[in-house]
Amino acid sequence: MKISIQGIPGSFHHQVALNCFGEDAEILGFRTFEEAAKCVSKGECEFGILAIENSIAGAILPNYELIDRYNLTIKDEYYLPISHNLMCLKGQQIDDITEVRSHPMALLQCKKFFEAYPNIKLIDDVDTASVARRIKDEKLKNVAAIASTTAAKIYRLEILAGDIQTVKNNFTRFIILQKPILDLGLVQPNKASIKVTVNNEKGILAKLLSLISSSGLDLSKIQSIPVIDKPWEYAFFIDLQFENYQAYQSVIQDIKSDFGDVKIFGEYENRK
Ligand SMILES: O=C(O)C(=O)C[C@]1(C(=O)O)C=C[C@@H](O)C=C1
Numbered sequence: 001m002k003i004s005i006q007g008i009p010g011s012f013h014h015q016v017a018l019n020c021f022g023e024d025a026e027i028l029g030f031r032t033f034e035e036a037a038k039c040v041s042k043g044e045c046e047f048g049i050l051a052i053e054n055s056i057a058g059a060i061l062p063n064y065e066l067i068d069r070y071n072l073t074i075k076d077e078y079y080l081p082i083s084h085n086l087m088c089l090k091g092q093q094i095d096d097i098t099e100v101r102s103h104p105m106a107l108l109q110c111k112k113f114f115e116a117y118p119n120i121k122l123i124d125d126v127d128t129a130s131v132a133r134r135i136k137d138e139k140l141k142n143v144a145a146i147a148s149t150t151a152a153k154i155y156r157l158e159i160l161a162g163d164i165q166t167v168k169n170n171f172t173r174f175i176i177l178q179k180p181i182l183d184l185g186l187v188q189p190n191k192a193s194i195k196v197t198v199n200n201e202k203g204i205l206a207k208l209l210s211l212i213s214s215s216g217l218d219l220s221k222i223q224s225i226p227v228i229d230k231p232w233e234y235a236f237f238i239d240l241q242f243e244n245y246q247a248y249q250s251v252i253q254d255i256k257s258d259f260g261d262v263k264i265f266g267e268y269e270n271r272k
Helices: 012-021 031-041 061-068 104-109 128-135 149-154 204-214 245-258
Strands: 002-006 027-031 047-054 075-081 087-088 099-102 121-124 143-145 158-161 171-178 191-198 218-226 232-243 260-268
Touching: 002 031, 012 027, 012 047, 027 031, 027 260, 031 061, 047 061, 047 104, 047 204, 061 149, 061 218, 075 099, 075 158, 075 204, 099 104, 099 128, 099 191, 104 121, 104 143, 121 171, 128 143, 128 149, 149 158, 149 191, 171 218, 191 204, 191 245, 204 218, 204 232, 245 260
Parallel strands: 002 027, 002 047, 075 260, 099 121, 099 143
Antiparallel strands: 047 171, 075 171, 087 143, 087 158, 191 232, 191 260, 218 232
């Protein structure tokens, strides 16, 4: 089975692929989230994995847009505890480090740690593990990576400081994507991710939220993103949790008839 991710062995996406699909899966690593999503939509792999939000740094907004644009379906979700570590070539001390490179989401999660090191420049890079690999391959001095302990082991780097994320209890939520398929109805879903493009009317969002609340559904996430061809208009990405599938379906019907367009990205099992 082929799985697309952004990143290389030692990255958090790679860890999620192993945890969800096991050692036998063929993991195809790409430089960008877009290439990983495109691989699924072209049918060149069965599943793709995308980080969608982190408990410290928040949502990865461009990834919502990718699911939408490539017409992908959310099959499942996975919450990975994230511990970040500062690592460099053996023998280097923290005072030797002038530059730290990592994935932008990883840098955001560790911002507080670097307040004590104002001379260190924080630079966005492709993914956590590929920086670790580059430091090793190019024997880069004065540069450190932020990555997992697995990456430190694979690329034989020394950890200068462990668990450096701002809050120890740190999670990233990943979604498992596939091409839209016919629902076989094997598992009764209790969570759904939808996009609602509301008509721009006064008070409409408040009414939408009241409908969801009065129907007994639990709104676990709401995220607005711009409608790109209509400046200053917004669509809402909404995650709903429910015990009663029929109640959920009836809310979807009510939203369609009274609020605007609904696109269902996926109905799946809540893994939180
Ligand atoms: O760079 C990596 O190792 C990734 O898997 C990317 C990523 C992300 O996209 O948020 C995954 C989990 C962590 O939140 C930090 C980075």
